[in-house]
Amino acid sequence: MPLHFFSKAVLAFALISAPALAAEHKIQMLNQGLDGMMTFEPAYLAVQPGDTVAFLPTGAAHNSRSVLSPENGTSWNGAMGEKVTVTLEQEGIYLYQCDPHLALGMVGVIQVGQAKNLSAAQKQAQTLSSRFAVNKDRLSQYLEKVE
Ligand SMILES: [Cu+2]
Numbered sequence: 001m002p003l004h005f006f007s008k009a010v011l012a013f014a015l016i017s018a019p020a021l022a023a024e025h026k027i028q029m030l031n032q033g034l035d036g037m038m039t040f041e042p043a044y045l046a047v048q049p050g051d052t053v054a055f056l057p058t059g060a061a062h063n064s065r066s067v068l069s070p071e072n073g074t075s076w077n078g079a080m081g082e083k084v085t086v087t088l089e090q091e092g093i094y095l096y097q098c099d100p101h102l103a104l105g106m107v108g109v110i111q112v113g114q115a116k117n118l119s120a121a122q123k124q125a126q127t128l129s130s131r132f133a134v135n136k137d138r139l140s141q142y143l144e145k146v147e
Pocket of ligand 1: 099100
């Protein structure tokens with residue numbers, strides 16, 4: 001077999017099998033953000049399956065812990081003041097919170113691909129929001145951005 005034929009075959013295989021490049025997204029954990037005090041920013045984020053999301057601390061007072069994931073979806077529990085990075089493969093809605101600031105409505109929504117579990121997420125969001133002392137409509141506003 002001539003070498004050039006082999007090279008073309010390898011190249012063709014590489015092009016066909018190469019996965020789409022997974023993107024990396026960043027969410028900041030803020031004392032003061034565009035939506036007010038104690039927020040994740042962006043608090044609603046849409047990504048593609050396989051993308052990575054990093055939660056970046058801006059101080060020691062925040063964390064990110066998942067509250068709801070789609071079936072077989074990953075969950076996470078970031079330590080206080082620590083960066084946590086998650087790769088999200090399963091399609092659906094992910095809800096997460098900052099533990100010390102749940103009562104202030106410090107929560108967020110990530111949509112991965114199709115919002116397959118939207119009704120479960122809406123139900124969970126009602127339970128979460130009932131525990132907010134302020135910013136009670138924040139989470140439902142975030143969920144309204146789901147497409
Ligand atoms: Cu916080």
